[in-house]
Amino acid sequence: MAAMINRARIEVKEVGTTVTVPSDPIARLMYYFNCVCCCVEPDSDYTIRRLRDYQNYHRLTSEEEAQLIAICLALSPDKLIGSIFHPTDDCGSSSNKFVEISAVKTDVLVTDSLLIGGQQRKVQSIMFFEKSWMENNFIEPLKAVQRRLNPPPCRQEPKCAIQ
Numbered sequence: 001m002a003a004m005i006n007r008a009r010i011e012v013k014e015v016g017t018t019v020t021v022p023s024d025p026i027a028r029l030m031y032y033f034n035c036v037c038c039c040v041e042p043d044s045d046y047t048i049r050r051l052r053d054y055q056n057y058h059r060l061t062s063e064e065e066a067q068l069i070a071i072c073l074a075l076s077p078d079k080l081i082g083s084i085f086h087p088t089d090d091c092g093s094s095s096n097k098f099v100e101i102s103a104v105k106t107d108v109l110v111t112d113s114l115l116i117g118g119q120q121r122k123v124q125s126i127m128f129f130e131k132s133w134m135e136n137n138f139i140e141p142l143k144a145v146q147r148r149l150n151p152p153p154c155r156q157e158p159k160c161a162i163q
Contacts, residue, residue, distance in 0.1 A: 015125055016098035021054055021137070025148070026065055028141035029072050030054035035137070036075050038098060039084040040121035069145060077134055088128045095133035100125045 016038065021031045034052040037043065050060070051068050060068065077085060091097045 013100045014097055015100055022057060024057055025141035025144035027054045027057035028137045029068055030057050032137045033072055035127055039123060039125050039127055041124055077138055084123055084126050086126060086128050091128055091130050096127055096129040098125050098127050
């Protein structure tokens with residue numbers, strides 16, 4: 001269920017902390033997935049926790065990387081913008097921020113639940129983000145992983161013939 005709340009008064013509480021994400025496409029996609037998960041009720045599933053642990057991105061198996069990519073594609077920004085992700089021009093000193101909203105402006109649509117991994121999860125907060133955050137943590141890492149998994153065919157140079 002989604003609802004448009006018509007209130008002029010906003011009560012916003014910023015939540016979350018500033019983090020440093022390793023400069024690796026898989027780590028960035030793990031961070032993206034972690035941001036999705038931060039907006040919904042906690043999941044104690046081992047696999048979900050592992051796929052969110054972007055600081056230990058190097059521990060993922062190739063099967064887990066494939067699972068992460070599939071989840072990120074299933075939870076792509078175009079499906080989340082307007083429900084738990086909201087673009088903005090200014091997030092202060094970061095490129096994204098998490099907030100809990102107890103009353104919202106008329107132009108913010110809030111959804112109360114989201115389907116993740118076949119399970120309905122309650123939305124607990126929403127995330128505002130700048131365009132650069134989406135580029136750095138979803139679009140560019142996904143392109144890099146796709147290039148790594150699908151390298152262009154190698155051209156063989158003609159060999160020199162000695163007579």
